[in-house]
Amino acid sequence: MTITPSTLTALPYEVIALSDRFAPGAWRSVGHYPDLDQAVRARIEDVLQQLQGNDGWLVTAEHLVIGPGQDGPATVHCCMTEIGADPASNRIPDPFNLDATRSWLLAAHGLT
Numbered sequence: 001m002t003i004t005p006s007t008l009t010a011l012p013y014e015v016i017a018l019s020d021r022f023a024p025g026a027w028r029s030v031g032h033y034p035d036l037d038q039a040v041r042a043r044i045e046d047v048l049q050q051l052q053g054n055d056g057w058l059v060t061a062e063h064l065v066i067g068p069g070q071d072g073p074a075t076v077h078c079c080m081t082e083i084g085a086d087p088a089s090n091r092i093p094d095p096f097n098l099d100a101t102r103s104w105l106l107a108a109h110g111l112t
Helices: 036-053 098-108
Strands: 013-017 028-033 059-069 072-083
Touching: 013 036, 028 036, 036 059, 036 072, 036 098
Parallel strands: none
Antiparallel strands: 013 028, 013 059, 059 072
């Protein structure tokens, strides 16, 4: 299967959200970005929005970052983050602790 960016643009990276708790199975374009770091940062912000939109409860955020890479100009970089309070763990979610979560996600990707 070949996946290519959904629109022609001068920006080489597109971020697509695959999961959405309000529309399961729906794909959503997060946007187009000039480089991989900015695309990953946009992905992180989308993960945080999904976490906050779920009141801090466990969410699985899946994304594709499509752009230049090892397999050519439309290389698919798959990303998945499971984050938030799992109801089975007896933890209380903190949907407003986004700064620490953002820092953690940036560090996980080698960004600051």
